[in-house]
Amino acid sequence: xxxxxxxxxxxxxxxxxxxxxxxxxxxxxxxxxxxxxxxxxxxxxxxxxxxxxxxxxxxxxxxxxxxxxxxxxxxxxxxxxxxxxxxxxxxxxxxxxxxxxxxxxxxxxxxxxxxxxxxxxxxxxxxxxxxxxxxxxxxxxxxxxxxxxxxxxxxxxxxxxxxxxxxxxxxxxxxxxxxxxxxxxxxxxxxxxxxxxxxxxxxxxxxxxxxxxxxxxxxxxxxxxxxxxxxxxxxxxxxxxxxxxxxxxxxxxxxxxxxxxxxxx
Ligand code: KIV
Numbered sequence: 001x002x003x004x005x006x007x008x009x010x011x012x013x014x015x016x017x018x019x020x021x022x023x024x025x026x027x028x029x030x031x032x033x034x035x036x037x038x039x040x041x042x043x044x045x046x047x048x049x050x051x052x053x054x055x056x057x058x059x060x061x062x063x064x065x066x067x068x069x070x071x072x073x074x075x076x077x078x079x080x081x082x083x084x085x086x087x088x089x090x091x092x093x094x095x096x097x098x099x100x101x102x103x104x105x106x107x108x109x110x111x112x113x114x115x116x117x118x119x120x121x122x123x124x125x126x127x128x129x130x131x132x133x134x135x136x137x138x139x140x141x142x143x144x145x146x147x148x149x150x151x152x153x154x155x156x157x158x159x160x161x162x163x164x165x166x167x168x169x170x171x172x173x174x175x176x177x178x179x180x181x182x183x184x185x186x187x188x189x190x191x192x193x194x195x196x197x198x199x200x201x202x203x204x205x206x207x208x209x210x211x212x213x214x215x216x217x218x219x220x221x222x223x224x225x226x227x228x229x230x231x232x233x234x235x236x237x238x239x240x241x242x243x244x245x246x247x248x249x250x251x252x253x254x255x256x257x258x259x260x261x262x263x264x265x
Contacts, residue, residue: 001075001106001129003034004174007195007206014207016197017215020046020063022070024212029074035197036071037109037209038064040079040139045213052138055081057095061103068104077131078105082139085110085119092119096128109176111137117166124171132167134160134188135201136179147223149200151180160184161191168192176209177201179225200225 007014016035019025020042028036042063043055064078078099085092099105107129110116120130135150144150151157157180164175174195177188182202189196189205198205200223210226213219217228218236246252 001173004075004195004207008193014195014197016207016209018042018045018210018212019067020212022066025067025070025074025076028212029071033074034207035075035077035209036067038067038076038078038105039109039211040081041211043081045211045219051141053082053141057081057084057098060084061098064099064103064105075107076105077107077109078103079109080111086115089119089122093123093126093128096123097126100128107131107173109133111139112163112167112172113137113140114163114166117163117170120167120172121170130167130170130172131174131176131197132164132172133176133178134163134167135177135184138178147179149179149181151184157181157184157187161188164188164192164196168194177205179223 004014014035015033016037017028017033018037018039018041019028020038025036038060040052040055040060042059043049043052047055047059049055060078060081064076068076080096084095096108099108108123109131110120110133112132112134116132120132123130136147138147141147151160160180167175172194174197175192176197176199177185179200182204185196185198185201186204195206197207197209199209211219214222214226215229217231218233222228243252
């Protein structure tokens with residue numbers, strides 16, 4: 001939290017990646033990524049849904065448990081899934097608290113709007129740090145008509161800046177800003193003191209976040225603002241094919257994969 005909060009003094013970009021399991025979290029932390037986000041993107045990335053809407057508290061809690069167990073230094077932020085907040089204040093607080101109390105997250109992320117300012121303030125007062133999320137908020141996919149770029153008019157851009165300020169005022173410690181024109185990324189970053197973590201928001205934010213499956217090249221396709229820095233999908237496919245061929249041909253298991261106790265059976 002301190003690293004993230006002091007990023008502007010240190011003049012070094014904050015690095016954020018998602019992870020949904022212990023093995024990935026271990027690798028992400030080992031290379032020194034600052035923040036691990038247990039995003040509700042796990043719905044698309046690992047559960048086979050075509051949106052994040054079906055993701056449940058149990059899904060996020062279980063993934064957060066695994067990530068937190070594998071992590072010592074990185075800040076673990078868990079996403080509040082669709083309708084786990086905002087319906088009822090007490091339930092929103094309990095759900096957010098569960099991710100800290102039981103699953104080991106240190107903060108929660110909330111897809112934000114005018115309706116989350118009050119909740120952000122309440123959670124912050126209770127000791128639950130909040131990362132806000134503006135711009136494209138995928139839980140609103142049906143309301144906004146797809147995963148489209150946001151803040152594309154001056155009026156809409158000004159709304160985003162205003163909401164960023166309101167969430168900072170309410171106590172948010174950081175903000176994810178998704179799929180907006182780069183000038184909106186710059187304007188929001190200049191308007192607030194909390195670190196702004198961009199995803200498709202241009203180069204002027206304080207840090208960047210990507211879905212890990214996109215970053216390593218495991219996803220079948222990546223959004224236009226993302227980059228695959230590897231080709232894990234091809235590597236996995238090759239390894240799986242090699243395994244299948246070895247079993248079919250009898251090359252696996254080889255001598256070294258078996259042992260004998262000299263049993264007389
Ligand atoms: O759910 C998620 O992983 C996210 C990031 C893409 C910012 O919200």
